[in-house]
Amino acid sequence: MKANYGYKDGSGEYFITIDTDKCNSCGDCAKACPPKVIVMITNDYDEVVPAVSDEHRKKIKYDCAPCKPISGPRSLPCVAACRPVAIVHSW
Amino acid sequence: MVEFWRWKEYRWTAPDIDWRNAGIISCGIDVGSVSTQGVIMTDGKLYAYSNMRTGSNSPDSAKRGLDWALEGTGLKQENIHFIVATGYGRINIPMANKAITEIACHARGANFMYGPSVRTVLDMGGQDCKAIRCDEKGKVTAFLMNDKCAAGTGRGMEVFSDLLQVHIEEIGDLSFQVDKEPPPVSSTCVVFAKSEASAMLRKGVPKNEVIAAYCSAMAHRVFSLLERLGVEKDFGITGGISKNKGVVDRLEKELGLKSLTPRYDAQIAGGVGAALFAKSLVEKQRAGA
Numbered sequence: 001m002k003a004n005y006g007y008k009d010g011s012g013e014y015f016i017t018i019d020t021d022k023c024n025s026c027g028d029c030a031k032a033c034p035p036k037v038i039v040m041i042t043n044d045y046d047e048v049v050p051a052v053s054d055e056h057r058k059k060i061k062y063d064c065a066p067c068k069p070i071s072g073p074r075s076l077p078c079v080a081a082c083r084p085v086a087i088v089h090s091w
Numbered sequence: 092m093v094e095f096w097r098w099k100e101y102r103w104t105a106p107d108i109d110w111r112n113a114g115i116i117s118c119g120i121d122v123g124s125v126s127t128q129g130v131i132m133t134d135g136k137l138y139a140y141s142n143m144r145t146g147s148n149s150p151d152s153a154k155r156g157l158d159w160a161l162e163g164t165g166l167k168q169e170n171i172h173f174i175v176a177t178g179y180g181r182i183n184i185p186m187a188n189k190a191i192t193e194i195a196c197h198a199r200g201a202n203f204m205y206g207p208s209v210r211t212v213l214d215m216g217g218q219d220c221k222a223i224r225c226d227e228k229g230k231v232t233a234f235l236m237n238d239k240c241a242a243g244t245g246r247g248m249e250v251f252s253d254l255l256q257v258h259i260e261e262i263g264d265l266s267f268q269v270d271k272e273p274p275p276v277s278s279t280c281v282v283f284a285k286s287e288a289s290a291m292l293r294k295g296v297p298k299n300e301v302i303a304a305y306c307s308a309m310a311h312r313v314f315s316l317l318e319r320l321g322v323e324k325d326f327g328i329t330g331g332i333s334k335n336k337g338v339v340d341r342l343e344k345e346l347g348l349k350s351l352t353p354r355y356d357a358q359i360a361g362g363v364g365a366a367l368f369a370k371s372l373v374e375k376q377r378a379g380a
Contacts, residue, residue, distance in 0.1 A: 001231050001232055001233060001234070002224075002232065002233035002234075003233070003234060004233070004234060004235035004236070004319075004320065005236075007237055007239035007240070008237065008315070008316075008319075009239065009240070013319070015235070015319075043192075044191050044192055044194075044195035044231075044368075045195070045230065058239045
C-alpha cells in the first residue's frame with residue numbers, strides 16, 4: 001500500500017509517501033526521526049508499518065523543516081535510515 | 092426558519108431478509124464529522140441501515156445510529172456478533188469491538204457497492220476527502236487524504252446551501268440550469284469561497300451560476316487530489332457528495348471517466364465496509380475456536 005500522508009495548501013504540496021509493500025517493519029525510520037513525525041503502527045491489515053502520527057499530520061511542512069536545510073546536501077534521516085527505500089517526501 | 096442545509100435523515104430495511112435465519116449478524120458504525128451511519132449485515136448481505144446527523148458526542152451518535160438501524164426489525168444489539176466502528180469518531184465508541192480506519196472501510200464498502208471492478212474510490216465526506224486505490228478484494232493499495240481543510244467536502248456544501256438559501260438536495264440540478272458554464276470560484280476554501288460567492292451575488296450574478304461556479308471549483312479541487320494519486324478504471328465515488336450531480340458530473344468531465352452507479356446509497360459505504368470487516372472478524376474467531 002502506498003500511504004500518502006500530508007496535505008496541499010496555498011504554499012505547496014507536502015506529502016510523505018510510505019510504501020508498505022517495500023517496508024520490512026524494522027522501525028529504523030521511526031527511531032531516526034527527531035520530532036517523532038514518523039511512528040510505527042499496526043495498520044488495518046495487521047502489518048507493522050510506519051505512519052505519520054496524527055499529531056504531526058497537518059503540519060509536516062513545519063515539523064519536517066528542521067531536517068531540510070535550505071542549502072547544502074539534503075539527507076533526510078527517515079529516508080536515509082530506510083534500507084528498503086520505502087519513504088519519499090514530495091517536497 | 093428553513094434550514095436549507097438540512098438533508099434528510101432516513102433508515103432502511105431489506106424487505107426480503109429475515110435476520111433470524113442468518114449465521115453471522117455484523118454491524119458497522121461510521122461516525123463521521125457530519126453524518127453517522129449504522130449498518131447491519133446478515134451473512135454479508137445488507138439488512139438494515141440508518142443515516143443521520145452526528146451530534147456533538149460520538150458515543151451518543153453511534154448509539155442513536157445503531158438503535159435507529161435496529162428499529163422495527165426485532166433485532167437487538169445483543170444479537171449482533173461483532174461491531175466495527177469507523178470514521179472520525181471511531182476511537183471513542185464503547186460498544187464497538189474494534190475500530191478500523193475509514194480508508195480501509197470505504198475501499199471495502201466501495202467494493203461491495205460497485206462490484207470488484209472498482210479500482211479508484213473517491214470518498215467525499217463531511218469534513219475531509221480521500222482518494223483511495225484498491226484491488227479486486229477491496230484492499231487498499233494506495234491512498235491520499237486531505238484532512239487539513241474542508242474544501243471540497245459536504246460541510247462546505249452545507250455552508251453554501253445556507254448562504255444561497257437553496258435546499259442542499261437541489262444544488263446539483265440547479266447548477267446545470269445556467270446559460271453558460273461560469274468559471275469556477277477561484278478559492279475552494281469554504282470561508283473564502285463563501286465570501287467570493289457573496290460578492291458574486293451582490294454583483295447580480297444569478298444564483299444558479301454561483302452554484303455552478305462553486306460546484307466546478309469543488310470538482311477541480313478533488314480532481315487535483317485524484318491526479319496526484321493516479322486514477323485507474325473503474326472509478327466510484329462514496330460519501331454524501333456522491334449524491335450531488337453538480338459536482339459529480341463536472342468531476343467526470345474533468346477526469347474523462349464516468350463513475351459507477353452504486354447498488355445502494357453511496358453515503359453508507361464506510362459503514363458497509365466496517366460491517367464486512369466485522370463479518371470477517373467473526374469468521375476468523377469461529378475458525379480459531
